[in-house]
Amino acid sequence: MRIGELAQTTGVDVETIRYYEKTGLLPSPPRQANGYRDYGAHHGERLTFIRHCRALDMPLAEIGRLLDFTNQPEADCGDINRLVDNQLARVRARLKSLRTLEQQLAALRARCRTGQVAADCGILHALVAAAHGEAGEAP
Missing domain, CATH: 1.10.1660.10 (Multidrug-efflux Transporter Regulator; Chain: A; Domain 2)
Structure with missing residues (x-):
């Protein structure tokens, strides 16, 4: 074919x-x-x-x-088991990281529960403050 x-x-x-x-x-x-x-x-x-x-x-x-x-x-399939064990460990580490990400996003979302103008948006304020903090500037 x-x-x-x-x-x-x-x-x-x-x-x-x-x-x-x-x-x-x-x-x-x-x-x-x-x-x-x-x-x-x-x-x-x-x-x-x-x-x-x-x-x-x-x-x-x-x-x-x-x-x-x-x-x-x-x-011997011991090496095969180790390959799968290593992959399982990587997946578990990613799951842990994703759970942390979920918590961070939920906390961010909790900063702005109601509809309002962008200037008053708690999510945007938190993101801007974090960006300033990463850039070494005081928020």
Whole structure:
């Protein structure tokens, strides 16, 4: 199949497929006599695997390591567990950061409960004061 068909089948953009080939995540397919790439079912399976890992927000380098394990079925899976544990730790850290962000936005929103003119907006006043503080100026 050609790259457009592979993209449509897997839901992966054509440019992304080319990038994965360039970085070695996806093996280069053989070329047809007319020079077009000729992708097989294994390319689609590998792209689907990569896409699923990306949906789990895994970095490409770690996806590459996981793909290496698919070619070594007898290898110990301890490293795979560590990869997933590390990803889980990153996700948990991001969740903590997002909860902090949520609290900051809620506190900011609480500064302006009713509709009023922008000159009296507590949110704008807080943001301006924070900007002055970051610039080293007194609010």
